[in-house]
Amino acid sequence: MDKKKIMLIYFSPTATTKTVLEAIAKGTGFDVDSYDITSSQARKQVPQKLDTSLIVFGAPVYSGRVPGVAADFFKQLSAPGIPAVPVVVYGNREYDDALLEMKDICVQCKCRPIAAGAFIGEHSFSTQSAPIAPDRPDSRDLQRAAEFGQTIAGRMAKMGSGRSDAEVSVPGNVPYRKPATPKGVPFIDVTDDCTACGTCAMVCPVDAIDENSGFCTLDDICIHCCACIKACPESARTMKDGPFKNVAAKLNQTCGNRKEPETFFADIQE
Ligand SMILES: Cc1cc2nc3c(=O)[nH]c(=O)nc-3n(C[C@H](O)[C@H](O)[C@H](O)COP(=O)(O)O)c2cc1C
Structure with a gap:
């Protein structure tokens, strides 16, 4: 067989x-x-x-x-x-x-x-x-x-x-539960460490990174997956202060039990 x-x-x-x-x-x-x-x-x-x-x-x-x-x-x-x-x-x-x-x-x-x-x-x-x-x-x-x-x-x-x-x-x-991830909320900060290598744009699953304007994230398209943050070789991409960062801080406090x-x-x- x-x-x-x-x-x-x-x-x-x-x-x-x-x-x-x-x-x-x-x-x-x-x-x-x-x-x-x-x-x-x-x-x-x-x-x-x-x-x-x-x-x-x-x-x-x-x-x-x-x-x-x-x-x-x-x-x-x-x-x-x-x-x-x-x-x-x-x-x-x-x-x-x-x-x-x-x-x-x-x-x-x-x-x-x-x-x-x-x-x-x-x-x-x-x-x-x-x-x-x-x-x-x-x-x-x-x-x-x-x-x-x-x-x-x-x-x-x-x-x-x-x-x-x-x-x-x-x-x-x-x-099913109503999805609660808002569109259009500013999500990513790009620091001066960015070398414009393009890795972020390559890994973005929804093509939400604009190579022609400093590799900034198009917030209406972004699904907040964080692939670009994790893949950046210079650690130049971080979550902006705001609702998502607040959620992350809360999850850090409340989701500690394995x-x-x-x-x-x-x-x-x-
Ligand atoms: C927008 C968004 C929403 C998420 N919602 C939940 C959630 O409701 N519950 C949970 O436990 N994890 C949630 N997560 C975490 C992911 O499910 C988790 O990190 C997963 O391992 C990511 O899979 P990947 O590595 O294959 O991308 C969320 C992540 C993102 C980006």
């Missing part, structure tokens, strides 16, 4: 979601294909046929939801009957309705959500002076992710070829 294949499809501006998905894939022992939809360029092409044994859909949690740009892309996929695993990665506050939304997206793509997971990643707003879940996912998280992958592979072997209609149940509510990954499985109908 051919070796099973796993396809990772993810949006991951600061790479914690990518890291978790790769650990899950390793745990399955399947051959891995990756589709990184973080850049706007990658989201321009929607694959018509997904030739794989298993799909893992991954995204960070933004305001308790799947980020709109990722959700809009995922919803265009169609993979009838293919087992799928929705995964969200959140910054140690809460994942609210994001995992349910991700599972519902899998169903909309006609996949079969057989398992689901919520993992923890360093919060995008985390800084050295106000850390929020720093250095996560850590080795314990990645071990849990690999075990999750291993369990999924074991359950798929038991499922055999017989079609199971059992779907994983996950926490969350409909209507949360652990949660995994969910559908009943197996052999």
Whole structure:
């Protein structure tokens, strides 16, 4: 029998979601294909046929939801009957309705959500002076992710070829939480340390950085992912004083208790 294949499809501006998905894939022992939809360029092409044994859909949690740009892309996929695993990665506050939304997206793509997971990643707003879940996912998280992958592979072997209609149940509510990230609020300061190297513009998933005006951020387009802050080789980009920095300071105070990954499985109908 051919070796099973796993396809990772993810949006991951600061790479914690990518890291978790790769650990899950390793745990399955399947051959891995990756589709990184973080850049706007990658989201321009929607694959018509997904030739794989298993799909893992991954995204960070933004305001308790799947980020709109990722959700809009995922919803265009169609993979009838293919087992799928929705995964969200959140910054140690809460994942609210994001995992349910991700599972519902899998169903909309006609996949079969057989398992689901919520993992923890360093919060995008985390800084050295106000850390929020720093250095996560850590080795314990990645071990849990690999075990999750291993369990999924074991359950798929038991499922055999017989079609199971059992779907994983996950926490969350409909209507989903209303996203609370305001557009147009000034977000990024660029200091004189900027050397105009262009890294920030390259990593921005929504092309919100204007190369022609000092690499400043276009606040109406920015989704506040912080990829540009984390990628800047000169540390020349920081969060502006204002509402987002205040949220970051509050999260630093309130999200100190370590949360652990949660995994969910559908009943197996052999
Ligand atoms: C705009 C925005 C909103 C966020 N909202 C939440 C949230 O509601 N709950 C939470 O725990 N973390 C939240 N986070 C943190 C991210 O979910 C977390 O840092 C995640 O690991 C980032 O994934 P990535 O590294 O793949 O980009 C938010 C981050 C951003 C940028």
